[in-house]
Amino acid sequence: MKNLFRIPFIVALFAFVVCSCSTPKNAATSTPSASRGKFTGTWTITAISYDGLIENAVQNVFDQAPPSAFRGSTWQLTNSGNGIYTLTNGASQTIFWSVNNTDPNGQMFQFKKIYQGDKAKNVTAGYQLYVVSNDGNHMTLKSPVTVGNSTAYIIYDFSKTK
Template sequence: MKKILQIVLTAVVIGFAVTACSTQNAATGVQNVGRGKFTGTWVVNNVSYEGLVENAVSSAFDEAKPSAFVGSTWKLTNSGNGIYTLTSGVSQTIFWSINNNGPSGQMFQFKKIFEGDKAKNVQQGYQLMVSSNDGNSMVLKTPVAIGNSTGYVVYSFNKQ
């Protein structure tokens, strides 16, 4: 009897450990996407707004109006290096990563890297919620606080 109880308790403990360590669904209900689906060349084909009026956000990523990112090209390598180029010709080197433990689920995050910078020394960065990514199309959302609620700037990408 004592041995059976010991086996049952061991099985329960292992079950809890496996459940606690397994990948959780994001708060949005979207499964975490593997890093490989983010790599490649992406083009922003649309910028829309959820819970915001279009001109409520004057600057995205301290660079330009969100609408200026339509048509921009984002090149993301597996090493984390990347660059985005706006249609105006402005380019910015970035270092990107994925945070699977964000408060709102999986987050795409990046830091701007300027000449002479090392990514590990750059403190400021940007986080976007991963709404979807099937490897060919991707939707990322930037949360924007509005009083007691949150609106979103929504960036839709297609892979080139």
């Protein structure tokens, strides 16, 4: 008689454990590195514009050069997250990049500079740009800039070359 009550209890316990371990259908399944497919390849910055700023108001972006120096730069982004950008003057920078789909303000393209001997996992500083659009051939990213008590943006338009 004891076994008769024990078996339904074990089955119910097993069902409870299985149900509590499964992912709900409406749960967010995106990860910070998800959706790299539309970003991989070689991109060229074709235009730079400003929202809430006048041109030349910002003298240095990405701790490297003025925004205008990035016009015509090429960005090579691999699916593994490794990348490099090269300015038209020949200066290049190795980066590690990802896409963050969990930011409440929308999708973010983020990267950090990698120098000789660095491991990406040990580099904590980096840059985040909002993804305005990306159809796989054209991409628009905007970088927030604090101006007084408000936020302005530098807008980068990319075209895919490879």
